[in-house]
Amino acid sequence: KQEVTQIPAALSVPEGENLVLNCSFTDSAIYNLQWFRQDPGKGLTSLLLIQSSQREQTSGRLNASLDKSSGRSTLYIAASQPGDSATYLCAVTNRGSTLGRLYFGRGTQLTVWP
Amino acid sequence: NAGVTQTPKFQVLKTGQSMTLQCAQDMNHEYMSWYRQDPGMGLRLIHYSVGAGITDQGEVPNGYNVSRSTTEDFPLRLLSAAPSQTSVYFCASSYSETAGNTIYFGEGSWLTVV
Numbered sequence: 001k002q003e004v005t006q007i008p009a010a011l012s013v014p015e016g017e018n019l020v021l022n023c024s025f026t027d028s029a030i031y032n033l034q035w036f037r038q039d040p041g042k043g044l045t046s047l048l049l050i051q052s053s054q055r056e057q058t059s060g061r062l063n064a065s066l067d068k069s070s071g072r073s074t075l076y077i078a079a080s081q082p083g084d085s086a087t088y089l090c091a092v093t094n095r096g097s098t099l100g101r102l103y104f105g106r107g108t109q110l111t112v113w114p
Numbered sequence: 115n116a117g118v119t120q121t122p123k124f125q126v127l128k129t130g131q132s133m134t135l136q137c138a139q140d141m142n143h144e145y146m147s148w149y150r151q152d153p154g155m156g157l158r159l160i161h162y163s164v165g166a167g168i169t170d171q172g173e174v175p176n177g178y179n180v181s182r183s184t185t186e187d188f189p190l191r192l193l194s195a196a197p198s199q200t201s202v203y204f205c206a207s208s209y210s211e212t213a214g215n216t217i218y219f220g221e222g223s224w225l226t227v228v
């Protein structure tokens with residue numbers, strides 16, 4: 001069974017810092033990996049999707065990398081802002097399973113203070 | 115464009131009662147799914163559907179029932195509510211199962227079973 005782990009569980013940083021969120025998964029036979037953002041009392045918003053054949057994806061100040069062989073992904077946030085405060089979730093889709101079936105980590109709760 | 119709409123947002127049930135969580139999407143998406151999110155845990159898949167008339171079980175299907183009579187709607191039924199079903203429920207949809215399609219989440223339904 002696929003297990004997804006996110007470290008750290010919580011992170012508090014001052015505005016302007018560059019930071020890295022980590023995600024690891026036990027079964028490297030994945031189809032893709034996604035990073036989501038969840039605001040309190042809200043649903044999930046997809047940030048970045050990396051196909052298994054890709055090494056990284058970028059969107060604005062966000063960069064996600066994927067090392068499938070080692071079962072790891074990182075989400076890099078540049079020049080963090082208070083508006084980045086949210087919970088960030090990592091999810092993978094396994095090869096051979098229903099492609100829309102996601103396995104989620106528990107998330108990293110990020111607080112960026114002014 | 116409303117996206118994925120869930121109702122109700124909050125509900126309190128007594129043990130043994132039944133109820134239906136509604137989910138509707140207006141994006142003509144084929145794939146729809148239900149997840150539950152519990153404190154300190156990642157989202158877990160309950161049931162999913164790859165099109166009208168087709169449903170299947172996810173990771174934690176016991177105590178829940180679904181049907182997909184139309185493309186737009188995917189209701190989740192709790193047959194006899196139990197305190198263990200106290201959770202936040204999220205409905206999600208995407209154009210198809212194909213990897214690479216953005217998945218959209220509703221804003222969640224908070225359910226408490228007493």
